[in-house]
Amino acid sequence: QASLDWGKKEMGLAWPWPREIYSALLDFCARGGARSVAFDVVFTEPSFYGVADDETFGAAIGRTRAFVAALYIGGETAGDAAAWPEGVLEPWPVFDGLSDWLRTRTARAHREVRAAFPVPELVQPGLAWGNVSDQPDFDGVFRRAALFRVFDGRAVPSLGLAAWLADQKAAGSNVTIRLEPEWLHVGDRRIPIDRRGRATLRFLGRSGTHPSFSAASVIQSELRLREGGEPVVDPETLRDSYVFFGFSAPGLLDLRPTPISRVFPGVEIHTTMLDNLLSISYLRDARSGAVVLVTLLLAFLSGVAVTLGRKAWQNVVAFAVFLPIPLVAGFVGYRAGVWWPVAVGETAVLLALVGAVVVNYATEGRQKAFIKSAFKFYLGETIIDQLLADPSRLTLGGEKRELTIFFSDIEKFSSFSERLDPTRLIGLLNEYLSEMGEIIKEEGGYLDKFIGDAIVAFWNAPVAQPDHAARACRAALLCQRKLAERRAEWQEKYGAEVKMRIGLNTGDVTVGNMGSRDRFNYTVLGDAANLASRLEGANKAFGTYMMVSESTWMKTGGVFAGRELSRLTVVGRKQPVGVYEPTGLPGEPRPEWHADFERALHLFFEVKFGEARPLFERQTEDPASRAYAERCRMYMANPPAGWDGVWSLTEKG
Structure with missing residues (x-):
């Protein structure tokens, strides 16, 4: 990335660079006496800067000792x-025994049928070919690398192997x-390979284990040396070295997951392959029969240990003893030059341990069934699953915890409830409460209770939710949107226009199971819960349908679209509270007129009523502006x- 930034800032070069600039890099390698130079780039398309650019780069390739060109x-x-x-120049050397290998079932199943070559201007006499394509293991991790790939009956060495072969040929x-x-x-040298011709690599460390230089520093050094100046990098650093050129910037998409790093430059996989070749330190895969036998034995012993030890501390000891064994085996095998599949052993042991624990604690299934049946109406399945993992959270009693409380009520419910017959009224309420309740549960809320048409819910209990305020705001907005979708249908079906007001507040409350031993309810108590109810009613004074306290708004981090609404006191509370109205989900724009409203509101707070009034009067469709x-x-x-x-509000709303 530093090279890209340098090219743009110092040379005015956008990506991709002119290929002519790589000539300086090759000349620097030649000046330093590099054994070979391998490019982990397949130049399949003509240069953006014209044929002359490719020809200049091709000429530099032609005068480079042991240049390795990549093909895919x-x-x-x-x-x-x-x-x-x-x-086109044939790959070198010819592999003895290739024809026999090609007749194997594995080779036939993994035939390579296509290839990408560089443009003709770059294919110079004397260069070597190196394949740069490879496939990860089943889990997407690159542990192995193909030492060769076969195309059209020709074995093409990998880039790392080709770098060494090119030096030998030169x-x-x-x-x-x-x-x-x-x-x-x-x-x-003798290298262990699998049936697909792949070697298991011994990675020496994270990215940067081998000395590396930015392309910018090398190119600058060559340009300075040509002018008689002091180089950034001493060319003698490359004496008798194998040089690889590749990409490490994230935007150039040549980063790979390996056993030691989730982000590992692809070019360093080739350098690791060459390092293993030079030091004869490739890993051998453990025999599959031995892996199966040892894995089954470990799984059996770990399962027996847990089954015999029924106490919790005994299970902990069994986990602590058996789970590390596959990891230790993998480490010891690695030191001995053998690749032991740790994931297979860990998975088998873990399944055996967990299976045995399940058998031991089968009697606890009744308790979990009770939890599920008791809370399925109040919580989403994700939260219930967390409760099942720790039933102790449901002990009778309470705790002090910061929650975000949701309180909603249907506007003018008493007026149309008097007009509707009981059947239609109950039908409407059931549909309304079901729709709103599902949204609350989907957003991780606990559906505390229905009080007639009112809904009480809260977040951050019984399971901790760091983003509880944001979850509650999102649920409130989605409830209003769902209600808007269903309003016309319900008006036609039941003859009632349903609108609801919502109040949200975040604060410390007492939460827990409250009631008798035989009958209890998981609920909240506290001033913060009362304030949520008061804010629901406070909507009436402003003609709004959603009001959240300042504590809730600040907890969301300001990611929701909305506006500051007021500073007010509610009935039964002397302490003023700032309130806000959310109007959109994160990423959604807020109405442009909100800016006028906020300017007017600040003037109002500054007792500049004459200046604030015209701004408020502009928004004739906004009830809050009219109220102000x-x-x-x-x-x-x-x-x-x-x-x-x-x-100051004098009514509850």
């Missing part, structure tokens, strides 16, 4: 070439490669003495 070999979508291009060495079951003989405009007129006629900007 794979399936139907790998590239345009279905056969080795006529007149030095005049006659290297032979012989392919045998489970082994690849490269000169006097009326209050401005009242205060202008009778200025309040010692007014502190607080709107």
Whole structure:
């Protein structure tokens, strides 16, 4: 990434760079006496800067000792070439035993049918070919690398192997490669491989284990040396080294997950392969029969240990003893040059331990069934699952905890409840409460109770939810939207226009199971819960349908669209509270006129009623603006003495 930034800032180069600039990089490697230079880039498309740009780069390739060009070999979508291009240099050397290997069932099942080659201007006499395609294991992790891929009957070495072979060829060495079951003989070196020709890599550490330099520093060094200046990197650093060029910037999409890092540059997989070759330190896969036998034995012993030890501390000891064994076996095997599949052993032991625990605690199933049946009407399944994992949270009693409380009521419910017959009234209420209740549960809320048409719910209990305020605001907005969707249908069906007001507040309350031993309810008590109810009623003074306290609004982090509504005191509470009206989910725009409202509100708080009133009167469709405009007129006629900007409510709503 630093090189990309340098190219843009110092050279005015956007990505992709002109290929001519890589010539300086190759010349620097030649100046330093590198053994070979391998590019982990397949230049399949002509340069954006024209054919001359490719020709300049190709000329630099031609004068580079032991240059390794990348090609990509794979399936139907790998590239345009279905056969080795006529007149293109053949890979070197020829693999002895390749024809026998190609007749194996595994080789036939993994035939490579397409390849991507560089543009012709870059294919120079004397270069070597290195394959850069590879496949991860079943879990998406790159533990192994193919030492070669076969395309059109030709074995093409991997980039790492090709870098070494190119140096040997340039030095005049006659290297032979012989392919045998489970082994690849490269000169006097013997590398263990699987049936697909892959070697298990011994990673030496995280990214950066091998010395690396940014492309920018190397290119700058060559340009300075040409002008007689001091280089950023001493070219002697590359003496007798194998040089690889590749990408590590996240945006260039050549990062791979490996056993030691989730983000590992693909080019360093090739350098690891070469390092293993030079040090003869590839890993051998453990015999499958031995893996199966040891895994089954460990699973059996761990299961027996838990079954015999029925006490909780005995189960903990069994987990502590048996779970690390596959990990230790993997570490010991790694030190001995053997790859032991840790995940297989860990999975088997864990399943055995958990299975035995389930058997031991089968009697607890009745308790869990009770929890599920008792709470399925109040909580979503995700929260219930967490409760099942820790039933002790349901002991009779309570605790002090910060919750966000939701209180809602249907506007003018008493008026139309008197008009509807009982059957239609109950039908309407059941539909309404079901729709709203499901949304609350889906957002992780606890559905405390229905009080006629009122809904009481809360978040952050019985299971902790760090984002409880945001969950509650989201649920409130979604409830209002669902109600808007169903309003016309219910009006036609039941003859009632249903609108609801919602109040939200966040604060410390007492929460727990309250009641007798035989009959109890998980609920909340406290001033914070009462305030949520008061805020629901306070909507009436402003003509709004959703009001949240300042404590709730601040807890959401300001991610919701909305506006500050007022500072008010409610009946039964002397302490003023700031209130807000959420109007949209995170990422949704807020209405433009909110800015005028907020300016007017600040003027109102500053006792500038004459300036605030015209701004409020602009929003003729907004009940809150109309309420403020009326209050401005009242205060202008009778200025309040010692007014502190607080709107005092005298009714519960």
